[in-house]
Amino acid sequence: MTAQTTTRTTASRDKAPRPKSLASFLEDVKRELPGELIHVTKVVDPAHYDVTAIIKKLDALKKFPIIIFDKPLNLKGQISDIPLIMNAEISRGKVQVALDLPRSASRVDIAEECLRREEHRVPPQLVSKEEAPVKEVIKVGEEADLTKLPIMRHHEMDGGPYIVMASTVKDRKTGVYNTSYHRMEIKGPRLTAFYSSPRHLWRIFKDYEDNGLECPVSTVLGHHPAFNMGACYQGPFEVDEYHIIGGYLGEPLRLVPSETFGDAFMVPADADMVMEGALIPGKRMVEGPFGEAPGYLGPQRYNTSLRYEVRAITYRRGAMIQSIITPEGDKPWLDIAREGAYLRRVREAVPGVKAVCKSGRHAHYSIYISMKKMAEGDQGRAAAAAFTFDHTKNVFVFDEDIDVFDPTDILWALATRVQPQRDISIIKDVMRGNMLDPSLGDEIKTSAMIVDATRPLGRPYSPVSKCPEDALARIKLEDFVPREILDRIPLDRTTYWA
Amino acid sequence: MGQCALIVCPQCQKEFIVSPHMLGLGVEFHCPFCDNYFPQEASPKVKV
Numbered sequence: 001m002t003a004q005t006t007t008r009t010t011a012s013r014d015k016a017p018r019p020k021s022l023a024s025f026l027e028d029v030k031r032e033l034p035g036e037l038i039h040v041t042k043v044v045d046p047a048h049y050d051v052t053a054i055i056k057k058l059d060a061l062k063k064f065p066i067i068i069f070d071k072p073l074n075l076k077g078q079i080s081d082i083p084l085i086m087n088a089e090i091s092r093g094k095v096q097v098a099l100d101l102p103r104s105a106s107r108v109d110i111a112e113e114c115l116r117r118e119e120h121r122v123p124p125q126l127v128s129k130e131e132a133p134v135k136e137v138i139k140v141g142e143e144a145d146l147t148k149l150p151i152m153r154h155h156e157m158d159g160g161p162y163i164v165m166a167s168t169v170k171d172r173k174t175g176v177y178n179t180s181y182h183r184m185e186i187k188g189p190r191l192t193a194f195y196s197s198p199r200h201l202w203r204i205f206k207d208y209e210d211n212g213l214e215c216p217v218s219t220v221l222g223h224h225p226a227f228n229m230g231a232c233y234q235g236p237f238e239v240d241e242y243h244i245i246g247g248y249l250g251e252p253l254r255l256v257p258s259e260t261f262g263d264a265f266m267v268p269a270d271a272d273m274v275m276e277g278a279l280i281p282g283k284r285m286v287e288g289p290f291g292e293a294p295g296y297l298g299p300q301r302y303n304t305s306l307r308y309e310v311r312a313i314t315y316r317r318g319a320m321i322q323s324i325i326t327p328e329g330d331k332p333w334l335d336i337a338r339e340g341a342y343l344r345r346v347r348e349a350v351p352g353v354k355a356v357c358k359s360g361r362h363a364h365y366s367i368y369i370s371m372k373k374m375a376e377g378d379q380g381r382a383a384a385a386a387f388t389f390d391h392t393k394n395v396f397v398f399d400e401d402i403d404v405f406d407p408t409d410i411l412w413a414l415a416t417r418v419q420p421q422r423d424i425s426i427i428k429d430v431m432r433g434n435m436l437d438p439s440l441g442d443e444i445k446t447s448a449m450i451v452d453a454t455r456p457l458g459r460p461y462s463p464v465s466k467c468p469e470d471a472l473a474r475i476k477l478e479d480f481v482p483r484e485i486l487d488r489i490p491l492d493r494t495t496y497w498a
Numbered sequence: 499m500g501q502c503a504l505i506v507c508p509q510c511q512k513e514f515i516v517s518p519h520m521l522g523l524g525v526e527f528h529c530p531f532c533d534n535y536f537p538q539e540a541s542p543k544v545k546v
Contacts, residue, residue: 157514159530286528286535289515299502300516302525440501443519 003141010133010316020224020249021133021270022320025088025098029066032097037066045073046084046152047161055086056327064090068320072150075161075186080150082273085320089225089334098225100250107336107405108355114248114340118233122246124253124266132256132269133316140259144313145189146275149221152323155291159300161186162290164325166231167194167219168241169204169279170265172211176240177266178204179231181331184219184308185287193287194279194308195301197435198444200237205279205306214278216265217308218258221315222272222322224249225334232337234390242266248337259312272322273315283307292436293330294364304435328361335359342367342386349385350378356386357404365393365437365446368404373454380425383450391434394449401464402453413453423452506543509534518546 018024029037044050051069058064067086074080089095096105099113129135139145151161163186168179178200184192194217196202208215220227230248233241246253255266258276267274287305292298324331335358342356352372357363367386373379383395396410399417403409418424426449433446440446455461478486502515507529514530521544526535538544 157530159528286520286525289530297515300505300514300520300527300530302517302520302523438502443501 003143004138005140005143006138007317008130008136010131010136017251019254019270020226020251021316022085022088022222022224022272022322023318025224025226026066028097029094032103033093035065036091036093037068040067040069041071043071043073043079044069044084045077046150047073047075049153049156051084051086051152051323052154052327059327066094069150074150075147078148080148082149082315083320084150084152085222085322088322089228089324090326090332092333094225095229095333095336098229099248107339108343110336111339111343111356114229114337115344117230117247117250118235118244118337118340118344120247121239121243122249122252124242124246124255126263126266127254127256127269129256132254134267134269134271134274134314135256136315136317137319138259138312138314140312142189144275144310146186146192146310146313147189149313149321151186151321154323154325154327155297157289157297158291159185159286159288163192163219163221163275164323165219165221166228167201167217168267169201169215169217171204171237172207172213174238176238177242178237179233179241179245181231183287183290183292185290187285190277190310192308192310193285194306195287195290195298196304196306198304202304203237208279209281212281214280216258216261216276217279218265218267218274218276220268220271220274222320223268223270226250227253227268227271228322228324228334229337232331232335234338234341259314267314271316272319273313275310275313277308277310277312280307280309291328293325294434294436294438295328295330295361296436296438298436330361330364332359338390342389345389346371346382346385350374350382352378352400353382354400355404362407365391365434367392367395368398368410369395370398370400370402370404371454372400373457376457379452379454380450387431387448391432391437391446392448393431393433393437393446394451396451396453398453399455414451417453417455418451425450425452501546504543504545505538505541507532507534508536508540508542511542513543521546 069084072084153161163184184194205215226248230245233244254269256269257263258265258267285305288300289297339358346353354370357368379397386392386395402413429445429447503518510532512531
C-alpha cells in the first residue's frame, strides 16, 4: 500500500438523526452532568506518566471527571493536534448518560439494562465512505504513523506505550465479528505487539494462522461509551458482536469498508479514530510487562503476543484518542456489562437471585451474589452457574438482605452467617483461570471456593436487630433536628456501622 | 502471570518480570526501563 493522506468533509445528513459518537456523548454529559468534563490545557506527556499521575491525584480526591488533555505530546515528543480523553465511562452517572438511563438507576438497574440491550440486538447499517465521519482523514502506508499519536505509558515497568482499546476480528467461517479488549505495545510507527489470551479472538486468529492467512483486525481508538461497553460483552462464539454493540447503542452501529480489506472487513463509521491492519500468521513478539486489570503487572510474554501490522489509520476531523483503563489497570463501570451477564447465568439456575457484584478490584475473580433462597442447595446451584463464565475463582452467596455492593455488609455477613468448616467448599484446581491472576501456581489452572453466607432455612436463626419500620415512617428527622443544624453537622465517614 | 520470573537488565541493572515460558526460548528480553534488548544469558540474575 503506498503512503497517502486523504482529507474531506462528511456528506451532510441534515434530516437524519445524528448517530451516537464520542462527540454526541460529550454533549450529553455537558447537559446532564455539568462539571463532570474538564480540559487540561497545559502540555502533558502521556508516554512519561503525566496523565497517569494527574488521574491518580484526582482519584485520591475522589474526583473522576472526564478529562480532555488538549495538548498532549505524541510519541515523537511533539504537541499533538489530537487530544487525549480519559475517564469517559468512569462513574455511575456517566454510564447512566451513556445508556440514556435516569439518574435514579441503581447499579442493579444498569446491569439489568445491559442484559436487556444484549437481548435486543440491532443489526449494523452499512454506509458509504462519503457518509462516514471516520473517513474524513485517511492515512495509509507510511502516512499511518502511531508515533504521531499521544499514546500513554500507563504504569511503571510497562514495556512501552500501550493502546488498550477494543479490537475487532472476523471469523473466517461464520463471518461474525468479535470485539474484545487486548493490550498492545507500540513497537514502531506501524507495528504493535498484541497480547491475546485463549478466548474467542485467539480461536479466530488461529484459524487464519493455521491456513497461512493474515487475520484482518481493527482497533477503535475513540467512540461513544456504549460502543466501549458493548465491546465488553462475552457470550457464545457465534454471536456477531457488532449486533450486540448496536443493542448497547440503541441504534444500528454504522459500518464502512476498511481501507485495507474493503467490504470484506467493515469498521465503525462513527468512531473518532480507527486503526486497521493484520495479525500476521507464524509470528510472535516480545511484549510487556504491563499493569493489568487485577491490579498487578503482567509479565513480559512471547508465545501469546501477536504481530499486529498497521496498514491504515482513519479519523474524523476533531478526533480525540481515548484510553479507558485507570492507573490501577482496570475498567470500572465499563465492565458492568459483565455484571449483567453473570446475573443472566445465575438467574437461569436460581430465579431468586437479586443482585450480582462482579465489577471492582475486589470482584475481579470473586463474585458476590445475593438471593432469596427457596430451597437449600439454591446457593450451590447459583455458585455453579457463576463458575461456568469468565474467570470466576471465588463465589460468595448471601441472603437477599445483604447489599453485595457494600463491603461492610459483605464482611458482616461473612462474620455472622458463616461457619468455615460447614460453609466453605474448596474445589481443587480443575478450572481454567486467568493468566493474569498472580496467585496461580499453574500457568492457567485455578482452584475455586464457594462461601455459603446464607442463613439455613431449616432452623430458627437470630433475627437482625433493627429500628421498627413504623418508627422510621413516623419520625421525620427535621422535626427533631432542624435543617439548619443538620446542615452544620459534618459528614463522618469513619463511623463503621453507617 | 500466573507465575513470573525476575530478570535483571545487563545495561541498566534494573529488574523486571517475564513469563517463565520465555526462559530458554532463545528470544531476546526487552528492558522496559532502558529499551535494551538482550539474550537471557546476558542477564546477571534470573530468579524463578
